Amino acid sequence: MPNTTTLTEAIEALIPIFQAREPALDALGSFPYDNVRELVALGYTKLMLPEAYGGQSLSAYELVKYQTLLAKGDGATAIAVGWHMGTLLGLRHNKAWPKETYDFLLGEVAQGALVNLVMSERGSGSPTRGATMKTTARKVHGGYVLNGHKSFATLSPMLDYMITGVNLDGVDSFFLVPCKADGVEVLPVWDSVALRGSASHDIVLREVFVPESYLVQQAQIARSVTRSPGGLLHIPACYLGIAEAARDYAVTFAKTYSPASLGKPISETLAVQQRIGEIELLLRQTRYLLHGVAREFDAGTVKLEDLLAAKSTAVNNAIAITDKALRICGSHGLTADSPLHRYYLNVRAGLHNPPADDEILRLLAQAVLA
Numbered sequence: 519m520p521n522t523t524t525l526t527e528a529i530e531a532l533i534p535i536f537q538a539r540e541p542a543l544d545a546l547g548s549f550p551y552d553n554v555r556e557l558v559a560l561g562y563t564k565l566m567l568p569e570a571y572g573g574q575s576l577s578a579y580e581l582v583k584y585q586t587l588l589a590k591g592d593g594a595t596a597i598a599v600g601w602h603m604g605t606l607l608g609l610r611h612n613k614a615w616p617k618e619t620y621d622f623l624l625g626e627v628a629q630g631a632l633v634n635l636v637m638s639e640r641g642s643g644s645p646t647r648g649a650t651m652k653t654t655a656r657k658v659h660g661g662y663v664l665n666g667h668k669s670f671a672t673l674s675p676m677l678d679y680m681i682t683g684v685n686l687d688g689v690d691s692f693f694l695v696p697c698k699a700d701g702v703e704v705l706p707v708w709d710s711v712a713l714r715g716s717a718s719h720d721i722v723l724r725e726v727f728v729p730e731s732y733l734v735q736q737a738q739i740a741r742s743v744t745r746s747p748g749g750l751l752h753i754p755a756c757y758l759g760i761a762e763a764a765r766d767y768a769v770t771f772a773k774t775y776s777p778a779s780l781g782k783p784i785s786e787t788l789a790v791q792q793r794i795g796e797i798e799l800l801l802r803q804t805r806y807l808l809h810g811v812a813r814e815f816d817a818g819t820v821k822l823e824d825l826l827a828a829k830s831t832a833v834n835n836a837i838a839i840t841d842k843a844l845r846i847c848g849s850h851g852l853t854a855d856s857p858l859h860r861y862y863l864n865v866r867a868g869l870h871n872p873p874a875d876d877e878i879l880r881l882l883a884q885a886v887l888a
Contacts, residue, residue: 529588532557532591533590537590537591539592540857540860543594544860546714549675553591554632563630565603566581567628568624571624571627578812581752582752582809582812585599585603585756586758586759589756589757589762591763593757596755596756596760597716597752598672600753600756601752604753614734623694632677633681634680634681635682636671640667645683645739645740652667655686655691660730661728661730662693665725668723671704674704674717674719674721680721682723686733693733695732701726703721707720708720750829751811757836760864761801761840763861764839765798768842771846771847771850773785790846793842800838801835803831807828823882826873827878829868829878830878833865836865840861840865
């Protein structure tokens with residue numbers, strides 16, 4: 519497994535490769551299979567594991583840096599693999615799981631397995647807002663039988679395991695479900711124009727049997743999801759990376775586009791320099807906030823409010839950055855050959871990654887008013 523320096527170099531080398539593949543992910547039913555396989559082969563997907571399980575106990579700060587780099591190459595790949603990495607980060611601090619099941623899952627990840635939290639359900643509302651799980655479990659001899667319909671299952675075409683929220687006799691419960699178990703079906707319904715390649719399809723559970731030890735935790739789902747440390751770090755890192763890619767594209771365009779009426783590159787005009795300066799200011803604000811929060815997370819001193827603020831700031835700044843990049847490039851940014859229109863749409867997906875802005879603002883206000 520590469521050390522920190524060579525891993526950074528390896529991921530940086532993948533950026534132009536991922537960028538070359540990125541346009542194909544605008545098609546319905548697409549998924550970055552090759553990108554994810556390369557990251558598994560690189561050993562990246564097991565870095566978050568504790569060293570005792572074959573990983574490197576990757577820090578939150580390192581996770582943010584690497585996920586930002588991946589998103590510069592392709593946002594769909596970054597958000598998909600990020601959910602796997604964020605799930606493992608959350609498990610690292612979760613002592614509620616049965617040790618047998620915990621050891622089993624981490625052993626599978628060490629061998630290349632992919633896992634994600636799959637919580638949302640169509641028509642139920644967001645889990646962060648207290649949505650009651652419609653997916654149910656009933657006790658049978660030797661285990662449980664699960665039935666339900668989940669949505670927004672990012673990474674679904676390559677998922678090996680999912681951790682899902684279930685209503686067990688009126689109690690919020692988390693179950694580990696092998697995605698190749700009998701009765702598990704991925705429905706390819708994801709048709710979003712933003713991060714289409716993330717393949718966040720639906721997953722249906724029909725009479726899916728799991729052993730008793732796969733009931734891994736009983737805890738309030740809304741509280742658990744809102745305070746998910748992995749989600750509140752890898753999500754903003756993804757949108758920061760997409761924003762950096764938009765900045766790079768706009769700067770290159772500005773330095774090389776010389777309209778005949780101007781007689782020089784538009785980068786030499788005050789108006790374009792102003793926009794580039796505004797982009798750089800927003801990027802630096804986002805980067806330093808997110809990196810600082812990640813370092814505090816690693817030190818054990820981070821506050822939930824800071825994680826929430828970092829997520830909201832990164833997403834909204836990314837939206838502003840991609841808008842400014844489009845204004846620099848003009849109508850060229852909306853052509854099929856330009857990735858800018860996809861960057862613009864992709865960062866807007868962050869508004870709907872939980873928790874949403876209004877929920878974040880409510881939680882920030884309550885923290886002050888308490």
